[in-house]
Amino acid sequence: MLDDLKQRFSHPDVRFYQHDQLIMIELNNRHGSATLTTHGGTLLGYRPAGGKEVIWLSETAVYDGSKPVRGGVPICWPWFGPYDPDTMGADPSDAAKKGHGVARYELWEVASVRSTDNDATEVVLQLEPNDAIRQAWPLPFMLKLIVTLGETLSLALVGENRSDRDWVVSEAFHTYFRVANADGLTIDGMDNLTYIDKLRDDQRFTQTGPLQVNMPMDCVFVDHPDTLVLEDSGNRRQIVMGKTKSASTVVWNPGPEGAKGFADMPDDQYAHMVCVEAANALDNAYTLKAGGSHRMAMTLAVR
Numbered sequence: 001m002l003d004d005l006k007q008r009f010s011h012p013d014v015r016f017y018q019h020d021q022l023i024m025i026e027l028n029n030r031h032g033s034a035t036l037t038t039h040g041g042t043l044l045g046y047r048p049a050g051g052k053e054v055i056w057l058s059e060t061a062v063y064d065g066s067k068p069v070r071g072g073v074p075i076c077w078p079w080f081g082p083y084d085p086d087t088m089g090a091d092p093s094d095a096a097k098k099g100h101g102v103a104r105y106e107l108w109e110v111a112s113v114r115s116t117d118n119d120a121t122e123v124v125l126q127l128e129p130n131d132a133i134r135q136a137w138p139l140p141f142m143l144k145l146i147v148t149l150g151e152t153l154s155l156a157l158v159g160e161n162r163s164d165r166d167w168v169v170s171e172a173f174h175t176y177f178r179v180a181n182a183d184g185l186t187i188d189g190m191d192n193l194t195y196i197d198k199l200r201d202d203q204r205f206t207q208t209g210p211l212q213v214n215m216p217m218d219c220v221f222v223d224h225p226d227t228l229v230l231e232d233s234g235n236r237r238q239i240v241m242g243k244t245k246s247a248s249t250v251v252w253n254p255g256p257e258g259a260k261g262f263a264d265m266p267d268d269q270y271a272h273m274v275c276v277e278a279a280n281a282l283d284n285a286y287t288l289k290a291g292g293s294h295r296m297a298m299t300l301a302v303r
């Protein structure tokens, strides 16, 4: 498997290796470095040239394939959070539906590796239904993740409905950011947004001014297609997230008590991570037409 990948996708900027049971793909070029695993199509690290790591990855993450790696950028698709039959449509397979969709639990294939015209390195992963997926999601699809390491790091998720009926999709790049101090971290670009607070009975509120991260926090900001900026001042940097066709932003931090409930997250790490997720969730779930496709993208840059 590993030898086959090395042979088929040989490229000077790309290295394939194994970590426990998982296949890792490391990209390195003059813009920086990034690491991915084919398990869940998950980006596990991004470091711009001369800069610090941007992505949080748990020191106690599991790499045996039994569950998603804790941290990185898990792909939530074709539903975000717990499956909600009321909005997504009831289905006999509902009992088999796990949190955040099917994509983050499965092994993706490498579809291509190349340099782009503007000096970036691109790796494309793809996922098609297998037996485990079909138990939870019987409809045929093709999902592609295009990772491009250039001046920014860009992730694009292209979902194709290969069935003969429309369905509702909710999705997210569930990005765990590594920050010096998550408590009170400022996120700019959120003024005047409506958010649904999952920790307060899904009540709706309006954000005024920049957002300050609370602990714990689990909010979905709806109708927010715009760029946002994490003020990671303890690391003397701003992390800029650009979004394409992502109309929601999720902000999540488990807080000190919540963190204790995660076997694969050290108890003190909630203080150095925050999930800020480019998403289409709740009000912004959309109908993916039979035969149609949708492309959501996120770019990350540091300044």
Ligand SMILES: O=P(O)(O)OC[C@H]1O[C@H](O)[C@H](O)[C@@H](O)[C@@H]1O
Residues within 6 Å of the ligand: 081, 099, 100, 198, 218, 250, 251, 252, 275
């Ligand atoms: O533990 P996981 O299934 O990876 O989910 C981790 C978190 O993901 C999202 O941000 C949700 O809004 C949270 O409610 C959830 O706890």
